[in-house]
Amino acid sequence: MLQLHKIREDKDTIINALKKRNIDAEPVLSAIIDLDEKRRAIQTELDNTLAKSNKLSKEIGMLFKSGKAKEATALKEQTADFKEASKQLGEELTATSSELQELLYQIPNVPHDSVPAGNSDEDNEEIFREGDIPKLEEGALPHWELAKKYDIIDFELGVKVTGAGFPIYKGKGARLQRALIAYFLDKNTEAGYTELQLPLVVNEASGYGTGQLPDKEGQMYHVQNDDLYLIPTAEVPITNIHRDDILPKESFPIKYTGYTPCFRREAGSYGAHVRGLNRLHQFDKVELVRIEHPDNSYKALDEMTEHVKNILRELRLPYRILRLCGGDLGFTAALTFDFEVFSTAQDRWLEISSVSNFETFQANRLKLRFKDENGKSQLAHTLNGSSLALPRVLAGLLENYQTKDGIKIPEVLVPYCGFDMIN
Missing domain, CATH: 3.30.930.10 (Bira Bifunctional Protein; Domain 2)
Structure with a gap:
């Protein structure tokens, strides 16, 4: 399987090399890069959501310790929203990562420079x-x-x-x-x-x-x-x-x-x-x-x-x-x-x-x-x-x-x- 960072960095080189295999790899490599961008964006959003949820949980804990149960209970309703958002983002991340992996499995190895071009x-x-x-x-x-x-x-x-x-x-x-x-x-x-x-x-x-x-x-x-x-x-x-x-x-x-x-x-x-x-x-x-x-x-x-x-x-x-x-x-x-x-x-x-x-x-x-x-x-x-x-x-x-x-x-x-x- 080709390394994802090399696809991102050397896309055109890989496309030209795979022409020796009589493959037009541009569409699938572009799809891989797009999916990777999507995956990264989802991961960032999930990380931010989890960070906000963790911060809120600490605030709720401090409020309970301070005897402010009413304020703490009100904030707890927000944690449920964060948990639901995190769950949905996690599912979307899993699906996107799986789709990305399947595309990566479709790309053959890049031929060595000494490999001659040919059909059969x-x-x-x-x-x-x-x-x-x-x-x-x-x-x-x-x-x-x-x-x-x-x-x-x-x-x-x-x-x-x-x-x-x-x-x-x-x-x-x-x-x-x-x-x-x-x-x-x-x-x-x-x-x-x-x-x-x-x-x-x-x-x-x-x-x-x-x-x-x-x-x-x-x-x-x-x-x-x-x-x-x-x-x-x-x-x-x-x-x-x-x-x-x-x-x-x-x-x-x-x-x-x-x-x-x-x-x-x-x-x-x-x-x-x-x-x-x-x-x-x-x-x-x-x-x-x-x-x-x-x-x-x-x-x-x-x-x-x-x-x-x-x-x-x-x-x-x-x-x-x-x-x-x-x-x-x-x-x-x-x-x-x-x-x-x-x-x-x-x-x-x-x-x-x-x-x-x-x-x-x-x-x-x-x-x-x-x-x-x-x-x-x-x-x-x-x-x-x-x-x-x-x-x-x-x-x-x-x-x-x-x-x-x-x-x-x-x-x-x-x-x-x-x-x-x-x-």
């Missing part, structure tokens, strides 16, 4: 590419056919048990999935990230804290009886650990990693591009979250990006990095780098990670602050990245490592799997 993923900027795309033998299969051939993932059985988008991993497929999770977590903890085991459901405050709520696209699963939400990513419970915290500046950097299943409704997703593991309602992901001093957050973003690059190098998967354009940038992000692995069998790039800096956007929602060297409270910066999302990594491994004799296992995963071939 076609306008994203490729900034790095590494790895050789393997040349597969004639008749190479996409991963959903390989999964069926070697009986390692059963999509139809998942439909029977739950529905489309909930595959069941079997035998060596399940072991490979478990191996990837352990490998990713080991790489992350070796890099100084503290591993967490996390709840898979969160409350409404947590959803608002990291920006998943309000859920404009209807992507979250809601447990209505308990008013809880299934997590779409471990970012939500991890980052909310520090909701409402004031941290000492010595605590930076704060680095967490966690494995969780993730749940997304993926409303409106259909077509060949979402076949197999390409788009699921439930999938596994290992997440990185960092909470940083503002002066260090972009250095931290570079470190996270290099960390993911090193994992992909060890897996020997061809990949590229995209700087997302304004039109494809997530609601809460100031800058995002997407990692994509090339699937030779599908002849397309598959997104496997997003690494993002949210600057103060989430921290303002979370009220996540730190004490600076002058003892003043400042908003921290939050970052997160996938390290990594398993379905498309697994799809890339199955397709790019297939041979006529079976599917080879990358050397770095063999100790985790206990086998070097699926056949």
Whole structure:
């Protein structure tokens, strides 16, 4: 959430920056400023009314002590008027503050200066590419056919048990999935990230804290009886650990990693591009979250990006990095780098990670602050990245490592799997 004082001070700058997202923010920012003026005026009137009421109450008390009960009783009638006025002003203040908050929730984060303008993923900027795309033998299969051939993932059985988008991993497929999770977590903890085991459901405050709520696209699963939400990513419970915290500046950097299943409704997703593991309602992901001093957050973003690059190098998967354009940038992000692995069998790039800096956007929602060297409270910066999302990594491994004799296992995963071939 954007800071209100920055909207007031830098309205035109924010309007111009949000044009990269193809948003005309002038009407809503003007409405926010008008509502804030109204809120301030109501607050001032309420404060004055309460001050007058308090002063009158003291006068009444003095009159009673002086034996002037008649005069005191006459003044008491005025206190009832002040109380009624205060009640009405309080209700108006609450309603105005709520309306202001809802408008603030509608404004996405301001893109970083380096974010290119653009309308869609076609306008994203490729900034790095590494790895050789393997040349597969004639008749190479996409991963959903390989999964069926070697009986390692059963999509139809998942439909029977739950529905489309909930595959069941079997035998060596399940072991490979478990191996990837352990490998990713080991790489992350070796890099100084503290591993967490996390709840898979969160409350409404947590959803608002990291920006998943309000859920404009209807992507979250809601447990209505308990008013809880299934997590779409471990970012939500991890980052909310520090909701409402004031941290000492010595605590930076704060680095967490966690494995969780993730749940997304993926409303409106259909077509060949979402076949197999390409788009699921439930999938596994290992997440990185960092909470940083503002002066260090972009250095931290570079470190996270290099960390993911090193994992992909060890897996020997061809990949590229995209700087997302304004039109494809997530609601809460100031800058995002997407990692994509090339699937030779599908002849397309598959997104496997997003690494993002949210600057103060989430921290303002979370009220996540730190004490600076002058003892003043400042908003921290939050970052997160996938390290990594398993379905498309697994799809890339199955397709790019297939041979006529079976599917080879990358050397770095063999100790985790206990086998070097699926056949």
